[in-house]
Amino acid sequence: MATEDTPVMAETTLPVRTKQPKQQLSKGMEHMRCYVAVDDSRKAATSPSAGEDAYGVPATYEPVRKPTTAPSEDNPQKRSDPFQFGTRYLEEGDDIFAHNAWDHVEVDAQYSEFIEQQTIFQRENQVNDFDKKRFNENPEKWWDKFYSNNQANFFKDRKWLVQEFPVLGEVTKEGYGPVTVLEVGAGAGNTAFPVLAMNGNTELKLHACDYSKKAVDIIRAQPAYIDQTKAVLQADVWDAAGEDLPPGLEPGSVDVILMIFIFSALSPGQWTQAVRNIHTLLKPGGEVLFRDYGRGDLAQVRFKKGRYLDENFYVRGDGTRVYFFEEQELRDIWSGKLSDRTLDAAGEEAPAFEIVDLAVDRRMLVNRQRKLKMYRCWMQGHFRKPLQSSIDASAKGPAGAMEEQGSTVK
Structure with a gap:
């Protein structure tokens, strides 16, 4: 019981913690602030004055391309x-x-100029010779390290696969019949497992191959892989630019090959052999479904000093490599017309694919909370191994259906 002589403790009030807003930009993108941050003073719903660029x-x-949806006033x-x-x-x-x-x-004129400035800056501040050798000699080491650090949590499952590549919806239908699909550069299974989950075709064989042993170990450790009632999915280590074919696959045994953000991980000197391997694996009329990075994508523009390995070829902070393509460049690579790289060490010409479709996919992604706009650029392609005259049209596999449906790329 307190008395008059008992000191009275002053009442204390804990400071109120105010919630800090999320940082608008990471340190790695701060140099791009004026090109990706939207100025609040310019109201998005108000048309800009004549001749003025707005928000990219x-x-x-x-x-x-012409819109395929209803007019804006009827379809807000x-x-x-x-x-x-x-x-x-x-x-x-x-x-x-x-x-x-x-x-x-x-992209708007201001951003286009920024891309040019960044490219010059990157060339002038490229990776030193010692590090170039270190990153190029053992690329599998860096991918193993990447998957050791990130496990299966880095990439999201690709739920857009059938939307972008309808043939996958066809070959996984119940009763479709025997078909072999190979994914090159399978990573942790973010493509293979969605395909496996939607599969109703009891005669589907799905092979998922990756350069990284650690990535393959992650796939094999997933419950969906272990609990297969029938061995539909097989995961193996394979170097797409090596001299050997994937385990369990013979020349001319594959109907569809998926190459999603894997070709960009190869150095330009590996392209011809990789294309040759794909050509060897496919049946006549077999399909390649392709998606990768395009020139000027945000991922390229944001690189700062010490990341430039070669023209349009970079090393990320984790040691993995990435190349950014132009449309004509891919046309030349897959049609066998890339003049300075069409001959391999044995003097053999590079194999030629039919370019069924190849398009630039440009998108502007926005972040409402942080008021950011981000320009992305991807390349999406559909290539076919030519049919030989001696091969009956029935040997096309899914290619026959593709010809009837038309292009899978919008």
């Missing part, structure tokens, strides 16, 4: 049902934060 959309902006959501990528066009007066992505958005 030039005042004279014209869509690369700018979507088809079900929603399809490639159908959401940004027009003057639109609020860019109404959606998280817009299709076929060309």
Whole structure:
């Protein structure tokens, strides 16, 4: 019981912790602030004055392809049902934060100039000779380290596969019949497992191969791999640019090959052998479904000093390598016309594929909370191994269905 002589403790009030807003940009992107951060003083729903660029959309902006959705006034959501990528066009007066992505958005003049400045800066501050040798001699070491650090948590499962590559929906249908699908550069299984999950074809054989042993170990450790009632999915280590074929696959035994963000991990000197291996594995009329990084993608522009290995070829902070392609460059590679790399060490010509379709996929992604716009650029292709005259059309496998359906790439 307190008395008059008992000191009274002053009442203390704990400081109120205010929630800090999320950092708008990481340190790695701070140099891009004026090119990716949207100025709040310019209201997105207000059309810019004549001749003025707004939010990455030039005042004279014209869509690369004609919209396939209903006119904006009749379709304010700018979507088809079900929603399809490639159908959401940004027009003057639109609020860019109404959606998280817009299709076929060309970069504005200011950003285009920034790309040129960044390219010059990157060339002038490239990787030293010692590190170039270190990163190029044992690339598998860096991928093993990457998957050891990230396990299966880095990439999200690719739920857009059938939407972008309808043939995968065909070959996994119940009753389709015998078909062999190979994924090159399978990583931790973010493509293989979604295909396995939707498969209803009891005669599907799905091979998932990766350069990294650690990545393959991750696939094999997943419950979906261990609990297969039938061995539909087989995961193996394979060097796509090596001299051997994947375990369990013979020349001319594969119907469809998936190459999603894997070709960019090869050095330019490995392209011809990799294409040769793909050509050897495919049946006549077999398909290659391709997606990778395009020139000028945010991932390329954001690189700072000490990342440039060679023209359009970089090393990330984790030691893995990445190349950024142009459309014509890919056409030349897959058609066998890349003049300075068409002959291998034995003097053999590079194999030629039919270019069924190849397109640039440009998107502007936006972050509403942080008020950011990000230009992405990907290459999407569909290549076919030519049919030989002695091969009956019935040997096409899924290629026959592809010819009837038309292009899988919008």
